[in-house]
Amino acid sequence: MNGLKMKGLRIPPVVASVLLLLAMVTFGSIMYTGFFSAQVFLNLLIDNAFLLVVAVGMTFVILTGGIDLSVGSVVALTTMVSAALVEHRHWSASVVIPLVLAGGAVFGAVQGWLVARFRLQPFLVTLAGMFLARGLCYLISIDSISITDPTFTAIAQAKVVLFEGASISVGSVIALVAFAIGVFVAHGTAFGRNVYAIGGSEHSTLLMGLPVARTLVGVYALSGFCSALGGVLFTFYMLSGYGLHATGLELDAIAAVVIGGTLLAGGVGLVAGTLCGVLMLGLIQTLITFDGSLSAWWTKIVIGALLLAFCLLQRLTQRNQPGGEPAMA
């Protein structure tokens, strides 16, 4: 990647995402009655809180030019461990939640260590991590464990009333806070700067004396932590632990990041764009629900088409790379 051209490229995909989001909102408001209401948009946040948190972590990984396929499984493992500890062992929620968050971070850090230390492909390492986390879920239990713990149910049912007739869940507040911290880490810390530098050119970053290996481990640990936090939010949302929870979430998260304008080659993108991508995925689902005549399977096809459109847009803006060269992710 050419460092000089990065500046000019930074804006277009994000702007395109925002414009498309506005266009979809306008379309929905005109086409369907009752669409343009505060609660519909707040529901977007409530239903996609866990996806937002997971996608923020994924943004950092993709910014370094890597990928994390294990996020969906880590979410499932988190729901499973929380449910098992709270329900079967009767541990307190205040112990369980920090424990699973730390567990997610360690899981991610080990993957990052394998990537950084042995130069393994992130795609493969996290693919194996995905198997491992899913398998561990089934080791705990094959069945779904529903949660009746008072702390969990209280948090799950609590509503933060913003104004008359519009409220959001505690989970979405946590997600927004996590998102804000993510924006700060990406743009206001040395760690964030190193992440962008590695994505631009790992070799140059090494030559500049920046801590490449440490940053990579940190990025995957962050993604693991975000997945675990997403898992905690998902536990609030579903009030159960299940090994089949969040299957395919990794693809949604990657799609959200890409639609949010982050280049898969790394180095270019904004964490704020990811919020846009998550909202867009949620909006597609809402539009299809409002329409009523389209079957739910169309959601996947529309998301696929949108992902394709954004990838092609990215290719058009990436003029400095020779086209048509097969490259491994």
Place this chain on the structure above:
Amino acid sequence: MTTAHEMNASPPRPAPQLPPRDSRWVRAGRHPLVWPLVTLALILAVNASLNPGLWHLEWRDGHLYGSLVDIVNRAAPLAIVALGLTLVIATRGIDISVGAVVAISGAVAALMIGGDLKIVDGQAVHISHWPLSVALLAALVAAAACGAWNGLLVARAGLQPIIATLIMMLAGRGAAQLLTGGQIITIYYPPYFVIGNGFFLGVPVAALVALAVWLGMTLLLDRSALGLFIQAIGINPRAARVAGVRARTITICVYAFCGLCAGVAGLIVSSNVKSADGNNAGVLMELDAILAVTVGGTLLTGGRFTLAGTVIGALIIQTLTSTIYAIGVPPEINLVVKAVVVFAVMLLQSPEFRRQVRALAFRGAPR
């Protein structure tokens, strides 16, 4: 094994530059198929110790019966998918949409065959909507078209393979669910079941199909320059193009072929269960296939590939699954075991890791 044999036949060469450690056995040990074969033998040995009937083969009702036949039969769809994927990986690509394509192919075949119960001459006969050959052809064409679309995105639009095929994985799964309406479509047409359940000359048809795909590919790739071209693209796409290899056309064809293979596997799977399931057919199959390819010794960084290794890899995966069932542990552990195998294979393939192990093993001894 060939290596050792050749060295027996050739006259002893003076090879002073080779250190004495590199005996015939050591060099035979470097043959790319040795480790996959050793792994397979080990797993089979573990399986045999738990399941004494493993080696038992029997000729019953004109068919071959036995645990081994079962393993080979079940490994067939995976082997076919993995063979197609091997070529994609050899061009330094990846195809994670094969599972979705398996579902699409099965759904197309199921919809076109259907199977209505009709009374002909007082006998209940199942009639397919379309002729069987047309239905099979349509399913394979749909699968190959999915693959070709992936190839176009990779070779023409220049998308990263994982993203191009991720799009197909998402949209393809949606399309399969749309085709089947999210339901399991049952097929009532006995001739179709031959592909997944039938026997030809006493051998399962599915295994024969896999064998045919393997032999066909081996012939095509070994007897023409195509194999060399694919390797060249994997090692350095730009250099291959400069050298006159039609890299883009070949890449598109390789992805289309991978889709076709997934389509064949989809037919076998849906024929075996006599239905098409848009939601669950082929789910996680892409991961098993990637695993089979890597365990078989094909490098994920492109270039070197081995079809025989991939077939052995598919057998390893299936034997592992059977062994896990034989041990009597819950089948859910399967995923954990697979994860551990992937980690081990990845580390063994990593030059960094090998260098460190060597440094540990030969510490002090200059090399």
